[in-house]
Amino acid sequence: MDAIECIKTRMSIRKFKSEPVPEEVLLEVINVAKWSPSYKNTQPWEAIILSGEKKEALSKMLIELLESGTEPRPDLEAPTSWPAPEGARIDHLFKTRAAATGVDLSDPVNVKKGKKANFRFYGAPHAIYLFQDASLTLWSLFDMGLFAQSIMLAAHANGLGTVPQAFVTDYAQDVKEFLSIPDTKRLVLGLSIGYPDMESPVNTFRTDRAQTDEIVKWIA
Numbered sequence: 146m147d148a149i150e151c152i153k154t155r156m157s158i159r160k161f162k163s164e165p166v167p168e169e170v171l172l173e174v175i176n177v178a179k180w181s182p183s184y185k186n187t188q189p190w191e192a193i194i195l196s197g198e199k200k201e202a203l204s205k206m207l208i209e210l211l212e213s214g215t216e217p218r219p220d221l222e223a224p225t226s227w228p229a230p231e232g233a234r235i236d237h238l239f240k241t242r243a244a245a246t247g248v249d250l251s252d253p254v255n256v257k258k259g260k261k262a263n264f265r266f267y268g269a270p271h272a273i274y275l276f277q278d279a280s281l282t283l284w285s286l287f288d289m290g291l292f293a294q295s296i297m298l299a300a301h302a303n304g305l306g307t308v309p310q311a312f313v314t315d316y317a318q319d320v321k322e323f324l325s326i327p328d329t330k331r332l333v334l335g336l337s338i339g340y341p342d343m344e345s346p347v348n349t350f351r352t353d354r355a356q357t358d359e360i361v362k363w364i365a
């Protein structure tokens with residue numbers, strides 16, 4: 146698969162086959178992703194790959210925290226409002242997804258169901274947590290985004306599916322304790338990773354993108 150096809154055909158996968166991914170394939174994904182660029186080559190990324198019983202136990206803990214009504218406290222604050230263009234794109238996503246899947250994400254019942262599915266890592270056999278030193282600046286967060294995209298592309302090129310998940314960082318403190326990540330680190334993102342179940346209707350919905358002239362101006 147060439148780079149352009151890889152970028153254009155990657156999509157978030159929200160139903161996985163239970164079959165585990167061989168360790169050498171997961172290692173290959175990380176070994177590719179670590180070639181991402183970073184500010185002054187600082188490589189400000191660390192990862193934990195979680196599988197098996199430990200992953201199940203973490204899912205259980207997250208679902209219990211949700212069920213108990215514990216207030217989410219992610220290390221990266223969830224946005225409470227959006228500028229108009231971004232807000233309109235969220236509305237568009239929710240509307241098109243509701244039309245395609247029948248799941249209306251503006252309904253709080255569905256939001257809770259959706260969170261639980263996130264916390265189960267959508268049935269994936271592995272989860273990846275990305276974290277970095279909490280004293281690093283926004284540039285390093287930017288670098289982490291590049292690393293995360295490289296993981297997703299390298300996974301896709303190897304026949305794997307992924308979905309980046311802010312939700313699974315909701316209870317950052319608990320996750321860090323569970324994974325023995327020091328408190329001096331910030332939990333940035335979780336990802337589910339595994340073989341995609343392309344038979345599942347949830348994986349047939351594709352998001353679209355804004356027209357290019359909405360995001361680019363040409364000046365000469």
Ligand SMILES: Cc1cc2nc3c(=O)[nH]c(=O)nc-3n(C[C@H](O)[C@H](O)[C@H](O)COP(=O)(O)O)c2cc1C
Nearest residue numbers: 155156157159238263308309310311312313351352
């Ligand atoms: C930083 C970030 C956080 C995200 N958090 C979640 C999440 O918690 N749960 C989820 O199902 N999808 C999550 N997504 C996936 C986005 O919804 C998805 O990337 C977007 O709708 C575009 O769709 P695509 O990935 O299929 O191209 C997240 C994506 C990013 C980049």
